[in-house]
Amino acid sequence: MDWAVIVSDAIRSGIGPVAAVYALAAIGLNLHFGYTGLLNFGQVAFMLVGAYGVAASVSTYDLPLWVGVLIGLGSSVVLALLLGLPTLRLRAEYLAIATIAAGEILRLFYRSSWAEPVTGGVFGLQRFAVEFYDVSPIPRDTYGFWLVRYTSLDLWALAVAWAMVLLAAVVIALLVHSPWGRVIRAIREDEDAVRSLGKSVYAYKMQSLVLGGVIGSMAGMMLAIQNQSVNPDSYDPVVTFFLYTIVVLGGAGRVLGPIVGSILFWAILTFFDSALREAIGAGYVSPSVISAPEVGAVRFALVGLGLVLLMIFRPQGLLGSRKEMLLDAR
Template sequence: MDFVSIFNAAVTEMFGPTLLVYALAAIGLNVHFGYTGMLNFGQAAFVAVGAYGLALMVVTFAPMWFPGLAAGAVFWLGILLGLIGAVVLALLLGVPTLRLRADYLAIATISAAEIIRRVFRSSTLREWTGGSDGRSGFADVFREYGMVFGFDRGARFSWGPFFYTGTQLWVMVVGWILVGLTMLVVWLAMRSPWGRVLKAIREDEDAVRSLGKNVFSYKLQALILGGVIGALAGFISGLTTGTVIPDTYSPQFTFFVYAMVILGGAARVFGPLVGAMIFWFMFQFLTQALRQLSVQGILPPGVLDPTQVGPIVFVLLGAGIIALLIFRPQGIFGDRREISLDVR
C-alpha cells in the first residue's frame, strides 16, 4: 500500500477541475435548496445546458450560422448561449412548477432534467448534439488563452502533493476565480433584503405573501441565479475534458451535489465548497485505496475484485449520506439550533 501517493492523488483532486465543477454546481444548488428551500432535483440539467450551450455553439451552430467568425468570438458566443440557456431553462422549469409543493417540485425537476439529458443523447439529434458520444473540440480557444498566461498544454506542474497538467491548472485558475466570485455574489445577496425574502420563503411562503412580496417572482429569480451558477459549472466541466457527454449529467450528479451541500451545511456561504471538497476527497481516497488493496491482492478477489471497487465506494457514500442526514442534518459546520427549530 502506497498511502502517500494515494493521499497525494486525492489531495490533488480535492483542488482540481472536477472539484470545481461540483463546487460551482453546489453553490448554485445552495441558492435553491439551502436559502430558498426549493427542492430542485434537476441541477444537472443546468450544468448540462451550460456545457452544451458552449459546445454546440462552437461545434454545431457557429459553422452553420456565422461561418466567417473568428474562433475567439465564437467561443464567447458559446459562453453567452450557455448562460442564456440556463436562464431559459430556469424560466421553462420554474414558471410551471414553482407553484408546486416541495416534493412535487422534486419530481418535476428530476423529470425535466432527464428529458434534457435524453434529448441531448438521442441518436435522432446526433447530427447536432453528437448523440451519446457528445461533442468535443470546443476548448481550443480557451486553451490558447491559457498559453498566453504560460499554461502550456503539455506542461506538468507539481508542488508538494499537488500534480497538475498545464491544461488543468489553467482551468483551475479560471474555476477558482469563478468560485470566489459566485461566493461573493451569494454572500452579498444573502445578507441583503433580497436574501431575507428568499430565506423567509424557505420558512413559510404564505407568510411572505401576506406581507406583500411576490413569492413566485423571488423563487424564479433564485432559480435563475442558482441555475446560471450551475451553467458556470458546465463550462468548467466542458473545458476541463474538452468534451461534453450527456450521461455525465445524470440524476446521480444532482444527488451528489445534494450530498455536498448538506455535508458542508446548507444555507452557508462556504458550505457547498467545503462539502464538495470533503466529498470529493473521500471519493477519490476511497476509490484509490480500495483499488490498490484489491489489485495488490491484500483483499482477495472473492471479497473485492477490481470491478467491485466502484460499487463498494458508492455503497459507502450512500451509507454516509444516510448517516449524515440522520445524525447531523445541519452538516459539518451548520448550526444545530437552526435545524432543531425545523418546523416542517
C-alpha cells in the same frame, strides 16, 4: 499499501478542477435548496444546458467560444423560466419529482438520434475547448508540490474554475445578507407569511431558480471545457444526488458550505477509491470480491451511505448550526 499515493490522490482531487466545478454547481443548488427551500432535483439539467451550449456552439456551429458561453448562459435562463412555470407553485415533493423528470427529459432529448445533428447524440461532442486553453498564460510543464501534480492545462482549468467559485461565493454572500436574501430565507420558512406581508413569493422563487441555475450552467461549461468533451450520460440524476450530498455535507444555507463540502467530498471519495485500489493491488482485498472496475461502483455506494448517515446524524453538516436545524419547522 502506498499511503503517500492514497493521500496525495485525495488532496489532488480535493483541490482539483472537478472539485471546483462541483463546488460551483453546489453553490447554485445551495441557493435553491439551502436558502430558498426549493427542492430542485434538476440542477444537473442546468449543467447539461450550459455544457452543450458551449460545446454545440463551437463544435457544431463554429462560433467563437465567448459566444458559446453566452448561449450557454442564455439557455440556462430559458430553462429556469420553463422549469419554474409548472413547478414553482408546487409543494416540495412535487417540485423534486418534476425537476428530476425535467432533467431526464432534457438528457434523453440531447442523447437522442433526433438531436444528433446538433448535439452529437450518444457520442456527444469534442474539440470545442481549444480557444480556452490557447489563452492560458501557464507555460507547458507540470506543477505542484510533493506528489500532487497538475499539467499546465489542468492547472489553468483549475485556476479559472476556482476563480469562478470565488466570484459566485461573493455574489451569494452579498445577496443573502441583503434584503433580497432576507425575503428568500423567509420564503424557506413560511411562504404564506411572506405573502401576507406583500411580497410576491413566486417572483422571488423564480429569481432564485434563475440565478442558481445560471451558476449551475457555468459549472457545466467548466466541466465540459475541462474534459474537452460532452457526453449526455455524464449528466444523469446521480450528479444531482452528489450535489445534494455536497451541500448537506458542507452545511446547507451557509455561504462556504458548498465549497468546503465539495473539497471534502472529493478528497474523501478519492481517498477510499485509491485505498481500495491499493488494497486490491497489495492483495489485502481479493479481486474476486471486488474487481478493479467495480471500485467505481463502491464509490457511489459510499456516497449513498454517507448521505444517509449525514441526514440521520448530522443534517446540519459541517458548518451548520444544530440549534438552527432544530428550528426547522418543515
